[in-house]
Amino acid sequence: MPVTIRDVARASGVHISTVSRTFSAPHLVNPETRVRVLACAEDLGYRPNRAARALITGRTHNIGLIIADIANPFFPPLIKAAESQARHRDYHVFVADTNEDAAAEEELVHALAKQVDGVLLCSPRMSNSLIEQLSREVPLVVVNRQLAGLPCVLMDVGQGARSAIEHLAGLGHREIALLGGPRGSWTSRELRRAAGAAARAAGAELTVLGPNPPTETGGLAQAEQVRRAGVTAVLAYNDLMAIGLLEGLDALGVRVPQEVSVVGVDDISLSRLTRPKLTTVATPTAAAGRTAVDMLLQQDTDFPRTARGGGATVAVGVRRTTAQVMLQTELVIRDSTGPGPYAGRERPGTAAVGPGPHRRADPGNPVVAAGDVVAS
Amino acid sequence: MPVTIRDVARASGVHISTVSRTFSAPHLVNPETRVRVLACAEDLGYRPNRAARALITGRTHNIGLIIADIANPFFPPLIKAAESQARHRDYHVFVADTNEDAAAEEELVHALAKQVDGVLLCSPRMSNSLIEQLSREVPLVVVNRQLAGLPCVLMDVGQGARSAIEHLAGLGHREIALLGGPRGSWTSRELRRAAGAAARAAGAELTVLGPNPPTETGGLAQAEQVRRAGVTAVLAYNDLMAIGLLEGLDALGVRVPQEVSVVGVDDISLSRLTRPKLTTVATPTAAAGRTAVDMLLQQDTDFPRTARGGGATVAVGVRRTTAQVMLQTELVIRDSTGPGPYAGRERPGTAAVGPGPHRRADPGNPVVAAGDVVAS
DNA sequence: TACTTCAATGCAAAGGTTTGCAGGTAGATC
DNA sequence: GATCTACCTGCAAACCTTTGCATTGAAGTA
Known part of the structure; x- marks a missing residue:
């Protein structure tokens, strides 16, 4: 029932790869073709399936936000700012609440890892070594905690x-x-x-x-x-x-x-x-949310997770930025x-x-x- | 770099389909094989890729939460309760803020539709007819608004x-x-x-x-x-x-x-x-969040979006529950x-x-x- | 006219998983 | 000992997209 790239291809009389390029590399397709494809897509209400795209590109365009307690009024402004910033950059945001529980934090990072391009850890309660270990599984930005070697957003409390x-x-x-x-x-x-x-x-x-x-x-x-x-x-x-x-x-x-x-x-x-x-x-909570998202996304564009070359998946080195920002x-x-x-x-x-x-x-x-x- | 079903299969000396069944239909695999596979999976830290799974099953195990204003203290308890309930049922939650803007609501439903099994619309500002139309694209549960023919969670204000x-x-x-x-x-x-x-x-x-x-x-x-x-x-x-x-x-x-x-x-x-x-x-905000998630998930199990039969994708009828719950x-x-x-x-x-x-x-x-x- | 160049498009593989079907093995029944 | 029955496992297609390479055709050059 959902409309796929194939439907658009059929409707506009081109191959699916042309439709794909119309969206992800428009300069490679003839302007006339492009407008036709775009028109058909609009008509049918086509939206690329991000999950399928993620499967091949390795980038989900999602991020995770792990929060100690959503009901604590400190966090909503942070969540709001982070979500807004992420969406401006065309990212969607998973939000999860840990109830101030370190074990839940770990479990959530694992569970979310495959579905996101990075995770914001807000006021985490787990140990430094665990955070470090988890950061090898998925890019992390830590808010309200200082860790050597990891990107952090801090407030100068x-x-x-x-x-x-x-x-x-x-x-x-x-x-x-x-x-x-x-x-x-x-x-x-x-x-x-x-x-x-x-x-x-x-x-x-x-x-x-x-x-x-x-x-x-x-x-x-x-x-x-x-x-x-x-x-x-x-x-x-x-x-x-x-x-x-x-x-x-x-x-x-x-x-x-x-x-x-x-x-x-x-x-x-x-x-x-x-x-x-x-x-x-x-404390500049909203600024912290925005900054953290920026750092995560920056990191993500600097060091993409995978790059395909002729069918072979090339794992890119795990170097990371480790900038630490202190907000006044x-x-x-x-x-x-x-x-x-x-x-x-x-x-x-x-x-x-x-x-x-x-x-x-x-x-x-x-x-x-x-x-x-x-x-x- | 991320560990896939194939790695587990190799490590435990079985075909990937057996690994798959170990997780999604354990009764179909020999107990001995099962423990071996499970052990290898544990060892390697394997987690099924939900996006890939969604591609074939049609169920993402995600839901969307569309909120007028996260910073409005009315919502955090609702978000918290909904997220908790969803996660108990093994669902992850996208949260999005619309800034009280009807147009943003519509755009978000579209953007999220392919990535979720359903959307919770909290205190939506758009028109009834638009909501109804969107509900044909993705299962919806509406909170704080009554619409004929759609599942709603209301508080008896x-x-x-x-x-x-x-x-x-x-x-x-x-x-x-x-x-x-x-x-x-x-x-x-x-x-x-x-x-x-x-x-x-x-x-x-x-x-x-x-x-x-x-x-x-x-x-x-x-x-x-x-x-x-x-x-x-x-x-x-x-x-x-x-x-x-x-x-x-x-x-x-x-x-x-x-x-x-x-x-x-x-x-x-x-x-x-x-x-x-x-x-x-x-107003019983937390209860509303829980109830809404339950209704959404109930709806989802009653009327799955797609079912595969031997390679042919069978679209299932679009009937829906329309239960309306009024909380005291x-x-x-x-x-x-x-x-x-x-x-x-x-x-x-x-x-x-x-x-x-x-x-x-x-x-x-x-x-x-x-x-x-x-x-x- | 013959050759190169380039733009535009098609082809097909790949990504990680599920699942209907078929094959294989072993135990049970007569 | 032959046949049937379960049970377990493997095979391969399919989900939707991206992308390197091959193909096509037209324009440009000598």
Whole structure:
């Protein structure tokens, strides 16, 4: 029932190879023939069967998107941007959800490998060595995790954490808690590292609470701990946890920001809707999705998977680009942070605060400039 | 480089057809042979090439998910549930975003048709006749829209609107506004119809404002109109608009619920996080995703697309199931609705309020019983 | 006129899999 | 011991497309 290249060939009185060329190498066919074939194809509603094409060209024109949790509001903007970018380049996108499960990630890469030209691994939870191994099966681009030798799209959460800590220290906070993210998260480690260093530099003490599930519940569950820890400010792994914490503190009767200041990470759309509005480190999620797709497709055109020559399939070397892109983050100051107990006093150790973060106009959708290539 | 059925055949010393049968018809192959083949396949890491398989069986084991706007928080839970359900049944899922654009919807169905066994059309914006036409090209299941002769998964927003209006009328509101959704939305029409009838029955007056884009901005932009309309309660097309309205009213200094009550639709996770917490009509989004996938796959097994018989491809009749499922909604009363100007007074026309909606324990994720089949 | 050149088209193999049919072997039955 | 019956396996065609090579014919050159 579906119309094939053969139907078009019959209708336009040419061989199927001519029809094929009309689409994939138009300059090789006589203009008159071309218009005739095109007309017939249009008439019959012919669309090349991409699967059949993939069988011989080795390129499916599909990519895979593996996501830890679609329902986590951090991801939809990334998915949307990636899908849009891919489709502009005539690629279709498989989306799969792993429920934050490393085993599911591996299984999905295997399952998708034959059907795609590459896979975007978003905030993967599996081990570095496994990712490396899988990258030999199918081209991979990793988002939100740094791996030597693999193309990565990163957000500079380290810088973000520094800004956040400096902001808090500048407000007079000295006892700060970090709500860690899930085990296996690169972002969480990075945050911890940078926040720890920044706290030391600012003469503040950092207490790490976690690991925690990266959800509202995860944040809510730590409210009690936060109060008990006696800190006056908290940096959370992400906005969702920060929002959960806001709820938890509210339930405990702890006022934000009067008693405790809270900072999130991501700047998801909800963070403007809480009361108080959340101070947070904005990450360029959409840009990350676009960039990752670009890198994957670039890689794909640089090193095609197979090339046919006279019937013999020639396997091409497995060299790969390994560019790593770091996208900038930005501290967005809203209403969940306020003066701490040391407000106004001279900070011990350091002299001045340096160029602090600016208060942002808060246009909702941060437009982020193209990222800086930090390695290649 | 990728390992094929031929490699496995060579390694295990059998013909490729035996390998094929080991996977797709195990009962036809000798148990000893089977284990040997399986072992070799495991060893080599063989995975059948689904595209090649699809070429001959006519079933791709993929489905398509066409979404108006992935970033709209209504959809991610639906996508997540659909993807999970599909993968349980060994299907992979293409996800595509149309940006609320009808033309993009059509193009996507065409583009995906050859690569999937069916498409889920979520809240489509195109015309009924076009949908019907497309359904002849590829099996379709429509979510959030009712079409005669096509399988649909609906949420009973009519009932939801009724509950909401009755709730508001019961609180003493007589001047109510409805913030309409986007043009072409079945849900919006349904809401308007049911809300209008319920308002009439309750002796209240309903003012329709719209159509509007189904976003926070869409709601925010109507705040001024709402105030000017002099209503004391508003039912919004969805939570996003309701939240935007909340913001807008706050900016205008209008207190909710003291001066104006607001009700949303969907019960997205944000609606528990606004201040005041949003009263809303909960729609069983995840259940809709699961159900829609089930219907699509059911349809697919009932009426396979092609069947081979000795080399001749036999086109099978195009009969289809047209079951329509209506899922129940539930009014969740939170803090954005309060007494209106007629509170306590006898309602004109009607005698009593009937069994009003109950205050819900608010467990976050409404578990909804299997839907009622209303037609087949 | 004879030869080369080039553009346009056809031919056929290949890609990985499924599946109807036919062949082969072994056990059971009489 | 011959015949029948299962069971298992191999053969080859088919799915739809791409592409290197061969073929054709016309235009250009000497």
